Amino acid sequence: MAVTPPDKRIWWNEPIERVELVWIVIAFLWGLFMFFFMIAWHFIGQQNLSSEAYRIAPSAFEEKVDAFAKKHQVREEKGIPVAKPPAGSDVYILGRLWQWWPILELEKGQSYRIHLSSIDWQHGFSLQPTNINIQVHPGYEHVISLTPTQSGEFGIICNEFCGIGHHTMIGKIYVTEPKKAEAGQRLADGGKQ
Amino acid sequence: MTAETVIGAVGAKAEFRTCQYTGLKVDAAAQKLIIANAVAAVVFLLLGGVMGLLVALTRWPAVHLLPADWFYLVLTGHGANVLLFWIIFFEMAILYFASAVLLNSRLAAPKLAWLGFLLMIAGAVMGNVAVLQGESSVMFTSYPPMMARPHFYLSIILFAVGALIGCGIFFATLVIAKEERTYEGSIPLVTFGALTAAIIAVFTIASGAVILIPTMLWSMGLISDIDPLLYKVVWWGMGHSSQQINVSAHVSIWYLTAALLIGAKPLSEKVSRTAFLMYILFLQLASAHHLLAEPGLDASWKIVNTSYMMYLAVMGSMVHGLTVPGAIEAAQRRNGFNRGMFEWLRKAPWGHPAFSAMFLSLVFFGFIGGISGVVLGTEQLNVLMHNTIYVPGHFHGTVVAGTTLAFMGATYLVLPLIFQREILWPKLAKMQPYLFGIGAAGISLFMMGAGTLGVARRHWDITFSDANLSFAHSAGAFLMMGLNGIFAIIAAVGGAIYVVVVVGTVLFGEKIKGGHKLTFPLHAGGGAVASHYGSEKTPKLPGTIILVTIFFVCFVLYYFINWKYLSELWLFR
Numbered sequence: 194m195a196v197t198p199p200d201k202r203i204w205w206n207e208p209i210e211r212v213e214l215v216w217i218v219i220a221f222l223w224g225l226f227m228f229f230f231m232i233a234w235h236f237i238g239q240q241n242l243s244s245e246a247y248r249i250a251p252s253a254f255e256e257k258v259d260a261f262a263k264k265h266q267v268r269e270e271k272g273i274p275v276a277k278p279p280a281g282s283d284v285y286i287l288g289r290l291w292q293w294w295p296i297l298e299l300e301k302g303q304s305y306r307i308h309l310s311s312i313d314w315q316h317g318f319s320l321q322p323t324n325i326n327i328q329v330h331p332g333y334e335h336v337i338s339l340t341p342t343q344s345g346e347f348g349i350i351c352n353e354f355c356g357i358g359h360h361t362m363i364g365k366i367y368v369t370e371p372k373k374a375e376a377g378q379r380l381a382d383g384g385k386q
Numbered sequence: 387m388t389a390e391t392v393i394g395a396v397g398a399k400a401e402f403r404t405c406q407y408t409g410l411k412v413d414a415a416a417q418k419l420i421i422a423n424a425v426a427a428v429v430f431l432l433l434g435g436v437m438g439l440l441v442a443l444t445r446w447p448a449v450h451l452l453p454a455d456w457f458y459l460v461l462t463g464h465g466a467n468v469l470l471f472w473i474i475f476f477e478m479a480i481l482y483f484a485s486a487v488l489l490n491s492r493l494a495a496p497k498l499a500w501l502g503f504l505l506m507i508a509g510a511v512m513g514n515v516a517v518l519q520g521e522s523s524v525m526f527t528s529y530p531p532m533m534a535r536p537h538f539y540l541s542i543i544l545f546a547v548g549a550l551i552g553c554g555i556f557f558a559t560l561v562i563a564k565e566e567r568t569y570e571g572s573i574p575l576v577t578f579g580a581l582t583a584a585i586i587a588v589f590t591i592a593s594g595a596v597i598l599i600p601t602m603l604w605s606m607g608l609i610s611d612i613d614p615l616l617y618k619v620v621w622w623g624m625g626h627s628s629q630q631i632n633v634s635a636h637v638s639i640w641y642l643t644a645a646l647l648i649g650a651k652p653l654s655e656k657v658s659r660t661a662f663l664m665y666i667l668f669l670q671l672a673s674a675h676h677l678l679a680e681p682g683l684d685a686s687w688k689i690v691n692t693s694y695m696m697y698l699a700v701m702g703s704m705v706h707g708l709t710v711p712g713a714i715e716a717a718q719r720r721n722g723f724n725r726g727m728f729e730w731l732r733k734a735p736w737g738h739p740a741f742s743a744m745f746l747s748l749v750f751f752g753f754i755g756g757i758s759g760v761v762l763g764t765e766q767l768n769v770l771m772h773n774t775i776y777v778p779g780h781f782h783g784t785v786v787a788g789t790t791l792a793f794m795g796a797t798y799l800v801l802p803l804i805f806q807r808e809i810l811w812p813k814l815a816k817m818q819p820y821l822f823g824i825g826a827a828g829i830s831l832f833m834m835g836a837g838t839l840g841v842a843r844r845h846w847d848i849t850f851s852d853a854n855l856s857f858a859h860s861a862g863a864f865l866m867m868g869l870n871g872i873f874a875i876i877a878a879v880g881g882a883i884y885v886v887v888v889v890g891t892v893l894f895g896e897k898i899k900g901g902h903k904l905t906f907p908l909h910a911g912g913g914a915v916a917s918h919y920g921s922e923k924t925p926k927l928p929g930t931i932i933l934v935t936i937f938f939v940c941f942v943l944y945y946f947i948n949w950k951y952l953s954e955l956w957l958f959r
């Protein structure tokens with residue numbers, strides 16, 4: 194009985210029941226499968242979190258983001274610049290108490306190198322409704338190659354508790370359809386071709 | 387050298403009584419300490435449980451009870467009171483029970499054990515004061531650079547030191563029992579499980595000290611900087627392993643309950659014990675699965691530490707998932723419930739609150755907490771739910787529907803056997819595990835559902851009404867949070883009944899005298915130190931095989947559903 198000492202003092206010599214053995218083998222094989230599946234996803238999957246990261250002083254990151262926003266600003270929304278960087282370029286998002294800054298406008302199907310960091314506390318980058326969730330630390334610049342596969346308006350909410358304004362920390366990403374974006378570009382260029 | 391010279395205290399001469407139901411010799415000093423720790427546990431469960439209800443009612447969008455500052459304060463208090471204080475006080479009671487009582491031994495150095503208890507009380511009270519003062523709403527994880535007041539960290543350190551003393555008393559008691567030959571052969575399985583828990587606890591508390599002491603100094607202004615990522619790596623060395631303590635403890639309780647109520651023997655001692663050993667060997671580095679969404683950690687480090695380490699520990703739990711119901715089935719068939727696949731289960735003592743709590747805990751822990759934990763801990767899948775309310779959903783499956791429910795069930799054994807009081811209001815006691823279990827399973831599942839739809843954890847307002855920019859969650863997310871609120875009320879009612887029954891019984895329950903027949907009886911000769919014990923011999927277990935097959939199918943399906951969700955996300959590398 195479980196509350197009494199085992200029959201034989203040397204319990205490791207006791208026999209293993211057949212059903213136990215079968216179950217142990219199943220559990221072990223399943224564990225192995227799950228192990229190899231994670232590795233396999235690095236080759237067959239399109240969703241693997243990058244491990245590219247750099248240490249950076251918060252002030253240095255803030256400067257880079259400011260420069261980025263100035264360079265690519267196309268308009269402003271509620272006092273926040275909307276940056277529209279070219280496909281494939283380096284894109285910066287900064288988390289601070291309590292906003293994600295700036296707003297981005299990306300093109301569907303294009304890949305961008307997103308640099309994420311915080312200049313104060315930790316924040317949780319949570320892209321919705323897509324549901325991609327990444328931790329953001331001050332002092333670490335995390336670089337992720339991101340390719341939007343849907344168009345529309347997306348919210349970035351914060352899901353790492355960051356003080357009393359945590360629930361007001363929202364950012365935005367607009368994703369445009371490639372064709373429309375090209376058309377829009379032509380219009381902006383004044384129709385010159 | 388005796389154990390007492392090792393820990394530097396000399397115990398008074400022990401007084402014993404013999405339990406009329408189990409035949410065990412109970413040391414009076416151990417009994418008092420078990421009572422004190424169990425009472426403290428229930429007090430903090432009451433406090434933390436009320437806070438949990440307030441949190442859930444605030445997160446129910448239609449109710450939205452507390453203002454934001456109070457919400458974050460109460461949430462910090464909830465985590466600390468239930469996860470640390472309730473659970474660990476109860477675990478101290480389990481350690482003293484599994485060492486002194488189960489081994490018929492005197493407890494080592496009871497005075498020192500009382501010192502440990504007082505430190506834990508001081509820590510728990512100070513922690514609550516710090517949280518209620520309002521400048522330490524940093525959540526129980528207290529991630530820097532967010533800073534709490536120094537006495538918040540100090541309170542947890544004091545509490546941990548007290549718990550460490552308790553572990554020391556446990557080890558010393560094992561040594562004394564061995565020296566004084568109070569039992570023959572190897573220690574019983576339940577004690578073995580408790581030993582696993584205590585060993586992991588030592589590692590846990592060491593990690594806690596390594597990180598919380600510098601963090602406290604930082605909060606006092608003596609250290610200028612704490613690296614937030616390094617903090618997390620070490621903090622989760624404590625945070626994750628402490629969950630392994632809970633698992634070891636509640637699995638021990640499962641075996642204990644099955645033995646006392648059904649007369650169940652382990653199918654084989656070797657397998658069950660090795661499964662406990664897996665916890666010690668393979669859990670420590672699984673703290674990596676709390677870091678899957680962090681910047682800069684290498685993918686192969688994550689994979690090794692979450693899979694190789696974690697899956698072998700998961701295997702330990704899957705083994706217990708077979709051997710516990712298997713042992714019950716084998717014993718029930720021996721008890722004469724041999725018809726068909728499931729007579730053993732139908733005719734189990736479902737009206738005995740210790741049994742119903744134990745079995746529901748087993749099922750919910752496996753199906754809800756276990757499966758979601760593996761999915762959450764998979765390197766890539768983590769991105770789908772990191773820091774969403776899926777995470778609290780998962781651990782309410784493990785630590786509430788699993789550990790807490792198992793401990794509640796154990797209480798219905800401790801009250802008559804250790805407090806020696808007959809359970810007051812048995813009808814309430816009978817329904818209590820069902821109410822609490824259904825409530826706890828409900829909040830787990832609905833929080834998981836809401837997390838899958840993107841709702842954040844630790845978040846006051848999912849309508850974002852004060853925000854500069856706007857975002858609207860889906861209607862489904864609101865529905866899930868509403869259902870969560872409803873099941874939180876059910877869980878709270880179940881929790882309240884538990885507290886009422888325990889307090890009522892302790893204060894007014896009939897004192898148990900010789901020859902008293904228990905309202906909730908043990909298995910005939912259940913705990914008796916019988917001369918025939920040890921492994922079950924070649925049992926047939928068709929019912930258990932069906933149960934674990936259902937479990938496995940659910941596991942595999944749910945695992946792949948999540949890969950499908952993942953494959954639909956934007957692409958990232």
Ligand code: HEM
Pocket residue numbers: 435438439441442445461462464465468469473525526527775778782785786790829842843844845873874875877878881
């Ligand atoms: C009446 C019973 C309970 C209810 C209704 C309840 C409800 C909740 C809710 C709604 C949350 C908040 C999720 C969030 O906003 O992030 C939460 C958090 C939590 N609960 Fe419970 N809970 C209960 C019992 C317990 C018990 C018994 C434990 C532990 C043994 C527990 C451990 C925790 C922990 C550790 C957190 C996380 C706190 C944090 O994020 O810092 N809960 N609970």
Ligand SMILES: [Cu+2]
Pocket residue numbers: 288289291315316317351352353354355359362
């Ligand atoms: Cu934030």
Ligand SMILES: [Cu+2]
Pocket residue numbers: 316317351352353354355356359360362
């Ligand atoms: Cu936040």
